[in-house]
Amino acid sequence: MADLALDLSPNAQTAIADALNQSVAETAVTTMMAQNFHWNVEGMAFGPLHELFQTIYEDHFTAQDDLAERIKAIDMHAEGTLAGMINRSKVVEAEGAFDASEMLQHLLKAQMTLAKTLRGAAAIAEEHGDLLTQDLAIERGREHEKFAWMLRAHLKSA
Template identity: 25%
Template sequence: MGKNFIGLDTEKTAKLADALNELLSNYQIFYMNVRGYHWNIKGDNFFELHVKFEELYDDLLLKIDEIAERILTLGHRPAHAYSTYMEKSEIPERKDVTDGKEAMENIVESFGKIISRQRELLNMADEADDEGTNALMSDYISEQEKTVWMYRSYLGQ
């Protein structure tokens, strides 16, 4: 059982990097969807949602960079082609969404998929003694659970 340059099992880190690349793919599609919502939103809640969507895509972009850098820290290469993202993402591409409620429902659904993947990564990171990935996923999950609660409250759910 070999160790990589930060002292983690190489086989376990390869699996972690693959799972992180799948997460990265989901984040990239989610990010583009939210950009589209920001650009195309119409209706009574335009001003409120336009700002909310910008806050969200800014946050997603930061997390995309952190995930890619974590993959590099583990000694692997982050996916960096849109075709790869489309292939690996569980989150579907959303086009031409102008309705605020539909956009918010899509966001809540996307967060569900992201949080679920992050929980899986928590378990994998635990098994690999990878505290760095574990801490990153734990922080994301607690923050995003609160976001989902707020978005669902907005939707009256």
């Protein structure tokens, strides 16, 4: 087990950084999706959805930084370009105008994708004995599953 981030082998650093850069990319795309929906939501559920979308994008903005800083802690390069993140992300941008229900569905899919990606990152970190990255990935995955639950709950009334 690696005691310090820099005790990781070069192969471990690369594998973990790749998984974390994937997580950063998907978080960044989802951050912008939530902010876009925050700006554009309309209808009877405007208030609670406007607030929920803001909660999501603020959480995700902080998460991007936490994930990127972990990449730097293991002495690797954190991808920082929008084009790189969009190209890497499994979360696809939601382009166009959507009603509230469609916004919820897009964000729900993004949250589930993020949870799955972070579950994978946690497994890679565990495989290489990087408990700190594993812990971060598990905590972030838990947050995305919580947001998915909140979004599903709104869809039940939509």
